[in-house]
Amino acid sequence: MREQLEQLRNGALQAIASASTIEQLQDIRISLLGRKGELTALMKGLGSLTSEERPVVGQLVNAIRDELESSLGAAIESAQEKVIAARLQSERVDTSLPGRRPLKGTKHPVSLVIEEVSSIFAGLGFAVAEGPEIEHDWYNFEALNFPPEHPARDMQDTFFVENNLLLRTHTSPVQIRTMLKKKPPIRIIAPGTVYRCDSDATHSPMFHQIEGLMVDTKVTFGDLKGILTVFTNQLFGQKTGVRLRPSYFPFTEPSAEVDIACVICGGKGCRVCKNSGWLEILGAGMVDPEVYRHVQYDADNISGFAFGMGIERIAMLKYGISDMRLLFENDVRFLRQF
């Protein structure tokens, strides 16, 4: 029995030493120590030994089993290491090839600017309001203090449709719709599509505006200046100079044209700002009492301001686009850059 064990041990150790793969070692383990393995079979044979022999041989069997287990363990571990080493030696990727990435789309620059402007104003407590694009003359003009035949209507070339309807020429009718719906305090912006029958490098028959309206009890022209300064600084950078100069819109008074220091030349004068150092980006003013009259607000106890800006103009300045038509050609080679 002892001899038999020794022989088994030696043979097994030899087999382990000469095995070269993990699979061979696993086979050896099964043939020795598995349920039907040789050593297992020998251990089952212990029962036939005498009671004196049994503990001695038993000990020997255990010792051999432990030895073989640890030898197998070590051999498997080293075989695994070899496998890893071989993998590391042989496996390579060409890291210069582009990754297999999910395709990325882009938002239209008009959407990007609307989102950015809306989020700046959301931070100032302005909610987003909307209104129809096919609009009544009354909302688009009359309620905004453009009487019929008024020369100010010439400022906005209008597309007409039947039933005294037109394509809104600005987002300002949303002011009227909002004020008719609720009482002050009001703080809204209204991004939207507007139309004017005009088409060249700087005019598109369809474009976008964002309107703003704040009405409360003690709003001043200085507050308008404050809000617009915060807004332009957030949109174009903290140090952007802002200036308001007198202008005219039928629905605001006093009215202002808002300029920012030219973002291209920093105010020194260039082609984009026509050497003035300033870029016009907004029209604004205090809501005209005539507008309050049309929405049945009591002009004596409230005050407010309104402003409006062209989104394409801002997009063009922000991204350095020189021709507005690019924005509506929808060439993916242009759009994918955003």
Added chain:
Amino acid sequence: MNVTYNWLKEFVDFRETPEELAELLTMLGLEVESMEKLGEGLDDVVVALVEEKRQHPNADKLSLCRVNNGKEVLDVVCGAQNFKQGDTVALAQIGALLPGEFKIKRSKIRGEESCGMLCSDKELGLADESAGIIVLPPAIAPLGTPVFAALGLKDTLLEIGLTPNRSDCLSALGIARDIAAKLDLKLNYPHNHVVEGSERTDSIIGVTIENPDLCPRYAARYISGCMISSSPDWLVKRLNAIGIRSINNVVDVTNLIMMELGQPLHAFDCRQLSGNRIVVRSAKEDEQFVTLDNQQRVLTSTDLVICDAERPVALAGIMGGLNSEIENTTTTILLESAFFKPSAIRKTAKRLGLHTESSHRFERGIDIDGVGRALDRAASMIVELAGGVMAQGCLDVYPGKVDRVAITFRPEKANELIGIDLERNVIIDILTRLNCVVAPGEDDASVKVIPPHYRIDIEREIDLIEEIARLNGYDKIPATMPVARVVSDRPTRHQEIEKQVRDLLVNNGMTEIINFSFTSSEAAGKLLLEADDPRRIAIKLANPLVDEQSVMRTILLPGLLETTAKNMNFRSLDLKLFEIRRIYLPVEGESMPREPLCIVGAVTGSRDGDGWSRPDEQVDFYDAKGIVETVLDFLDIGGVSWVTENPESYFHPGKACRIFAGRECIGSVGELHPTVQKNFEIEKPVYCFELDFEKLVKLSRTKKTITAPSRFPDSTRDIAMLIPEELAAVKIVECIRSEKSKEIEHVQIFDVYRGKGVPEGLKSVAVRIRYRSFERTLADEEISALHSKIISRLITSLQVTVR
């Protein structure tokens, strides 16, 4: 409005440089859009004396001159004949750069040296044509003085963009008035020397206003014995400087006074006026009239005409008639200065498409007070320049005289609204500088303010408040943050979902496009829409720019397809595009249309874009459907079905379906119909989807129910089966699901195969079912039993052949 710096200086003695003046005007709301320095860069053209002039030895038509520029005597060869020795001339010295990039160099002309050039008006850009060189008045300025300075032509042209409310600034006087008010300086009105003859004007001609409502004031003067000729130099140059062409002395004076004082004037040739009468009346319906520009005009009863005893001789406030225009032989003139109702002039000018400097002013409103003054000034100047005698007295019919209404104005209200803190007397001083009359008000807090006639834009307290802000300076208003009440107003669900869906599509590789909302009326036909398809009824524009933009779209697809075709033309062949925009649908019985938001998308070309590992994979129907599924999943829209019956006309009938959520059709998806593809000139197949955004918002579930995952192991089993080609694969999944066992965790179709080994008319579909319990580890036998049950269900209800 064009005006020059020197001209303004004649009215107000300000110290500002042209640049400072431009800034000041812009900050007053009179935006200087451009500045042009007249004579800039021409300082090398100087006053010089011709000391000697003799014949060029080698050329008959040239002369050799010795010219003194104050510092030295130069040799100059000259080709002009209109000067003599001893004349003062304009010498362009070496280095001078004349208009048209013409640089003066030292040169040899026919063997004789020439160190400069004697210039003509044309060469200096002072005239379109000139007969010879400029001969200046003797001793006009020290030799060597730049010619532009010597002629007083060194000036700056200011181009001012006026807002429609500031009609008072449509003249040099008006702009000067604002400068004077801002700088608190005196305004110098031009002085009129009215010298009249003995014959009384009203004995020569009479004026009747039949329609005082439209013509509240009409004034005229009569000048006889004058001679029409060209205008003097100074007048031609002043008009040229502001971009007006000289015609003759009389017409030039009327133009000059209009630009100077803002009052349009008209001169009639009295020989052509019959009956010694001027009648201002409404035109008759369909009355014919030929205007100065030789155009036949058909008038209506809302037009106002100036007539003699018989017929119209001018379209009031807009343009004179050809029948009474000033000619070279004219000797007697009737000069008109009037005020016409702005809205009437505007209506006529607009209807006739006839916009003149005169109508531009009348339709915005001129100074009714200044009618007489402008008339006197123009008449005196005509007499001065064209000779003749002005008859005695001004015919001034003024039936519409009204005093301006006083405005109650609260200085404190101005401070409050603007956000400044000016003393009361500072505010009143500003109003006074604007020529308002300020009187005590009914109480201490207010004053009464009467604005001048020329400020027709000032009618209300708010108009005065604006003037305070403007004159005091917008730059002096402190920027403050408003004190406001808190309002809770989160984005609406509609707004939130719009943004989320846009983000989702972009994150799934789609590029957003924005097309015009108007489209061609032919788009519906190109999409093969049925004759009775409601989307054929679109809102039409009354005045489209072009036919391709003449109706408001009822469907987003045409714009998307045009974009697709355009991009393919530029060889961008792998496209994933979408648009979320409104469509415009007329609503029966309502005047306002509906403007629901819609979503469309298109995919075409390679699935992997410009990747290298799967270069041959092209997108197909399932890529488009997959995007839709992602959106519907994201919005948690339940009960979705894909209905192949009755697909949209613009899709391939075998590769398209409508999308339903419950019984509501929410959109469609499919391969573009080959004919539609051809109609839009698209070269490759395109897969499109459309979704009704409004329905998505309505059906989107806000509350999601979340369950904790099972902690027990799973077991998967596959079934491969043959089914008839026409059987929808989804039926298999539905059939398995109908077993309603809680242990079926997931069912997935993982392979669909046709071809080798599969008989014609059949397809092989492989399904993987994952079993798992929430309560225990499932035993092998249990799963096998359930799986067999499912297989027999498939066989009995769908007659599949399990492989």
